[in-house]
Amino acid sequence: MKSAIPDAFRQPAPSGTVPAKTSVERPEFRGPVHYGTLPLPTRYLLSPLAGFTTLPFRRIVRNIGGVGLATTDLVNCRALLSQNARTMQMIETHAEDQPFAVQIFGSEPEFMVQAAQYLEARDVATIDINMGCPVNRIAGAGSGAGMMCSTTSTIELVRQVVDSVRIPVSVKMRLGWDEDNLTAPFFAREFEQVGVCAIAIHGRTREQGFSGSVSRPGIRKVVEAVENIPVVGNGDVRSVEDAAVMIRETGCHAVSIGRAALANPWIFRQLDEWERTGQYSPAGTFEERLNLMLTQFEYVEQQHPTERAIILFRKMAHWYLKGMRIRKKLRGDFQYVKTKDEFQKALARIRAEGPVGGNRSGVLTDAHIPVPSGPVSKW
Ligand SMILES: Cc1cc2nc3c(=O)[nH]c(=O)nc-3n(C[C@H](O)[C@H](O)[C@H](O)COP(=O)(O)O)c2cc1C
Incomplete structure (x- = not known):
């Protein structure tokens, strides 16, 4: 379908409005990040945001540059197997959207295994298992963050998925169900043993939802729990300065960014530039x-x-x-x-x-992406 937007409608950015590069002290970076045999071009990953990180948005951030890996929104493994039209659209990709991961959720090993095999047959580069989603519809049914409540069956499910495909399988989780059950380091260690290629860790508990702040010491414990696989630190990274703190304080190998990418799609390019030179260009x-x-x-x-x-x-x-x-x-x-x-x-x-206040240089407002609110037990 050819777009009807005339090129004349696009306009070049006015010159003379671009501020100079900014410097931020670099932490000690770990080596290049690999998901199993899959090398990632950078250590800066787009975190899935259901309804936002669709293929069109992924193409936008990919074209700007600096993205190491992008992931689909969470996909119900049974809906995938029944080839539900909306689900099939969620796994659509494009030559510009590589390497790309599909994130699946479910609590029944046979369907998770079949979904993983189906994705492998479609040439998906890597699969991510969602173990972090806090909403009741998913966590209450034993998927998402609900998987953190049962040990043996969760490790067994992950093992079966890993064993069923040749492509790398990662897991994204939270620190634990609540403050009294900070099980992420335990799971990370076990998952490494069954062959998971990487762990992404959102530094909050399920009980916290999106409230409070991210626990970097909690993420650090996950980094310390594994031997070789990369750990992706996630949560509240809104700028290069935040990424520097995340890497310095947790020792994580990679950083994933969700909400801030919507407010600043240039953030991955800024991070990559900063890692290479110590400075980065403005958004x-x-x-x-x-x-x-x-x-x-x-x-x-x-x-x-x-x-x-x-x-x-x-x-x-x-x-x-x-x-x-x-x-x-x-x-x-x-x-x-x-x-x-x-x-x-x-x-x-x-x-x-133009913008309120008239400043066209692109200085950001703090755009708050809506997150579920109220008691997490009611989500
Ligand atoms: C609207 C919204 C949708 C989300 N959807 C998903 C999802 O589909 N899968 C997932 O693993 N995490 C999902 N998350 C969690 C984010 O990936 C991320 O872990 C969290 O927002 C913290 O990172 P951030 O502070 O960089 O946004 C979602 C978060 C928000 C706000």
């Missing part, structure tokens, strides 16, 4: 963000007819426009556009008015 300007938004919309259009693409793009557009400090009324108007013509006119108004 994109207002115009560059607007161009990214248009490009991402074109990618959605490549998957869906235009008017469906406009509806599907609303959620993402909201975050782009918020990150660009667009006035609330214009952001709201954008949510009602239905046709390509309306889409272009709304964007033309946004481009003409």
